[in-house]
Amino acid sequence: MKIAITSQGKEQNSQPDMSFGRAKWFIIYDEDTGRLEAIENAQNVQTAHGAGINAAQTVADLGAGVVLTGNVGPNAFRTLQAAGIRIVLFDKNRKTVEDVLQGWKTGDFSEATKATVKGHRV
């Protein structure tokens, strides 16, 4: 299974991004091969509306089964659910993507059952 982690940079030691829709990068970790791949989300960072939906579409297209992120808005939550992607939340004490992955592997995190933040309305 593939796991998408929201990140502020494209490296394993980059700082995790607490936002989902406007995360700067998605780091895709493939459990089967152990490989990491960085996907830029820059076009979404600036968008006025629908960043969460678009980001959810992106991670769904990448074949992710789980998203590890800090927060998730209502539209992203609905889209990820429809795609059958689990949403697992880390907290801001995680300083690197590697740290987040370790937390996931040891089962430190809990799954989101609803949106954790309100939508950004302009």
Add this chain to the structure above:
Amino acid sequence: MKIAIASGKGGTGKTTVAVNFAQVLAAAGQEVTLLDCDVEEPNVHLFLHPEFDSVSAVETTIPQVDEEKCTGCRVCAEVCEYHALAVLGKNVLVFPELCHACGACVRFCPEEAIVEIPREIGTIRKGRKGKIRLIEGRLNVGEVMSPAVIERVKKIGLDGKIGIIDAPPGTSCPVIAAVRDTDGVLLVTEPTPFGLYDLKLAVGMVRLLGIPCAVAINRSDLGEKEIWRYCADERIPIILEIPNDRRIAEAYSRGRTIIEELPEYREKFLQGWQALLESCSIA
């Protein structure tokens, strides 16, 4: 005749100025329509105290996808500028509050699987107080498509007689919708750095739209003189100055207007209206 009362900064006195103008014109025997286009927080009624006689719904449209016909090709999501559609496998998700009802998804769907269905986003109330007719737009809570409600208010309320539009604050889409196609815009401001900063933005907006504008300065005896210098430099007429009079604030807090409580202001508003029409070359 269509005049919009706008401002960059909120809370400068748009509604106060709009209602007082309507009242002095009505007292002079004119039929006036007040259009409350501040649809996220319409408040003209709090000062006009009209009798409302009708309420109607404002609808927009959203796409509805026929799952039998849909092949999951994603064209609809790709053409949607507002990310109001997402396609996951063969599952199409519609996000109604993001939809701007542009119809692109319907037009470009190669399977003709999308139709538009109506969705209520707000209401229009019609009321009257003496010679003043009020058309009030109200956006439903949680909705964002205020321009659609504003455009409906203008369609109903502008009938060739005097129409005074109480616009929302700011310079974004709802304000553009409120001031577009008017004969003149009165920008209400206050002599503070914030008031001046936002006035400059608002002047830039009306100039882009090619609409003549004038300025009213509220609480004019407070603060700095920068606004006067700016207006002189930019050749923008100042047609009304309202001092920081405690009695005005007291009247406001009781839902009363300036000219109702302080008749000495009547002449000031009448002259201001004339100056506004002249400065916008209407008359």
